Amino acid sequence: MIITGDDSVAISDVQCYLHQHFEMKDLGPLSYFLGLEVSYTSNGYYLSQAKYAADLLSRVGITDSSTTSTPLDTNVKLTPFDGTPLADPTLYRQLVGSLVYLTVTRPDIAYVVHVVSQFMVAPRTIHFTTVFRILRYVKGTLVHGLHFSAHSSLTLSAYSDADWAGDPTDRCSTTGYCFFLSDSLISWRSKKQTATSRSSTESEYRALADATSELICLRWLLEDMGIKQSSPTVLHCDNRSAIQIAHNDVFHERTKHIETDCHFVRQHIKHGTVQLTPVSSEDQSTYIFTKAHLPGRFQFLLRKLKLASIIPP
Template identity: 60%
Template sequence: MDYEETFAPVAKMTTVRTLIAVASVRKWKICQMDVKNAFLNGDLHEEVYIIPPPRIAHQPGEVCRLRKALYGDDYDGIESLKHDLAHRFAMKDLGLLRYFLGIEVAQPHIGYLLSQTKYISDLFQRARLSDNRTVDTPLETNARYSPSDGVPLADPSLYRTIVGSFVYLTITRPDIAHAVHVVSQFVTAPTSVHWGAVLHILRYLRGTQFQSLLFPSTSSLELRAYSDADWDSDRNDRKSTTGFCVFLGDSLISWRSKKQDVVSRSSTEAEYRAMVVTTCEIVWLRWLLADMGVTISQPTPLHCDNKSAMQIAKNSVFHERTKHIEIDCHFTRHHLQLGTISLPYVPSALQIADIFTKALSVSRFRFLCDKLSMLIAIAL
């Protein structure tokens, strides 16, 4: 079971992080409005139409009303929109964005800061973690787990609850993304060993509770991405792990740590599959940024540390050893030729996406964490 894919809000937060990154650079103020009864559910017994059905007489604008796009520096337009919404719906203006859905937002002079400090504190109580021990990394170095490790938990409900909370915590904590990816694979039948891994993550969070994700106001608005894979990383099914991260200037807006769907027959193939997933994310982010008024005219650098995978993308001739990934090859090569991406080589020592593919040593983990635009919360 891939627990990450069942938590839709986490995926949607990429859009929010991208918006915040753009707002920070352009000095936009992000406001918040509360809609009364927005989360109430009811059973509808009628058909609901976005477009009126045929032969139904209607006036333009009766079903929906569209407004022109507003950007963050159009303060008059925003105030007019807020007034219009409050007039038509039961809404309240909460002012500048400070806190929503367990995420704390600060706006110091250096940019926007996202954190989940209180959420982590509540998580300690939920897990009944009473000791104050801390560890330096989310997982032990080179840690690998299997379903048969340890003794099955008599009641797995707490394990599932904590892992679900971990998934939501990755919204602002990319440093635990790979560890959460690992423990989420055992929610169906967790064991004592898997629970030990969960406790390890909690003790890491105990020592890093006040870390925030920074979206600096001095950043550029240029995309750059890093793609990596850990070949044959799962000793149970021999599947590899994909890891990628995408920056908008110095702001980390998207990342993933996920087991690949099929078994790769070589490290090159695993790296190439990771490259394809990253290319898809880049294409979508470029479209999203264009919708926010940010036009990216230059190819987005996709940094890879596997020269063989890069050659497959650049080589128009398919070899016998690559025909089984032909569709992926065509997709990536298409966007390379189109100018959507470029493929600069990055040494493995500087491959930031490495942190999303495996459990690392303390020194390596700290080095890569420093590249993720994370910092300890500061006094505002």
């Protein structure tokens, strides 16, 4: 059990009570738990999985110095039909499962891991090659992690995006969103949409609905923790058509197929929970969750996410 809080007397009382009923040992301040490493500084907390990642690389046998600057080549479009089927897919499934857990602190690999996870049933050689590219990228970025500042405000904000018809197999779009508590990244997602969208606006609006759902949950969670969001949460979107539909009470032929999502987002706008705000493509933080990028652009997006590469001083 992990006991948190800043009331030392209350924590001591809980520990004494548990000692009376269970055999337990006080391990002191949290530093390592289920592969998660927690470091403390005067500036806040640093969360990483460096040891977990290093153990994974050692288990696979990647011991040379070869690394890659991005987890996915922009020229690679994975499909279920390229390459040769693996004779034994066990290792592939184990590695992808381990990488899924690594995304707990590594948003930079969320998109490519979501892609390779789609081929767990019948993986092929090209999929396995992509997994090894991810591992070589991880090898070069072992100390990447998340920094939660102790001095920033506790205002929630969000970004939402969709890569329209990006899947080469069925032309489904990819939803991407991320949430910041001030400048600390606290939630993100990269997920293939279940339905094929007939326009970029439709795919963007589906992403907005998913982001709004996560937004509501996070506001409830923060309120339970005593951090009430007194004003609407700003949700940034770079598709002006989707924003216009969200504020338009009149349905027409273009929105019939996403009517439920329209009602859902509009309801929370009217209730003052969400404030949709346009954002330029240059300032859109979620592109890293919807597609592959060249090294320069990829590093720029990492800086937008405030991903830490060393323990802050």
